Amino acid sequence: MSGEIKRFGIGARMSEGVSCNGIIWLAGQVGKPGDSVADQTRTCLAEVDRILAEAGTDKTRILSAQIWMADMADFAEMNSVWDAWVPQGHTPARATGEAKLATPDYRVEVIVTAALK
Incomplete structure (x- = not known):
């Protein structure tokens, strides 16, 4: 059915x-x-992999990614993990910015949009 909405990991x-x-x-x-x-970036990306797999797709189908960092001074450290994770030839459109996250202990937040298979 066109327009059917499906939710994954429904919380309150x-x-x-x-x-x-x-x-x-x-x-x-x-x-x-x-x-x-x-380590936070690795955890974020593992969760992205898990949720995409639950939906029947994978990281080769990511269309766009937004990455929020508590401090852009950590950009290279985050990118070292991202670059090892993202499939070459399937890199999505991406934006990275600095923002206050939910708590000061969070250093990275990753948001993706992907195509289903």
Whole structure:
């Protein structure tokens, strides 16, 4: 059915992901508070992989990514993890910016939109 909305990881406040018309939008993924930027990024990306797999798709289908960082001084550290994770030839449109995150212990938040298979 066209326009059917499917939700993944439904919670009281938000869902981990919502799909409609062949697209899935993921909520922002964060790592463990207090971990290094690299470890938080790894955790974020593992959660992206998990949610996309639950929806029947994968990171080769990511259309766009938004990455919020508590401090842009950590950009290179985050990118070292991102570059090892993102499939070459399937890099999405991406924007990275600095913002206050939900708590000072969060250093990275990753938000993606992907096409379903």
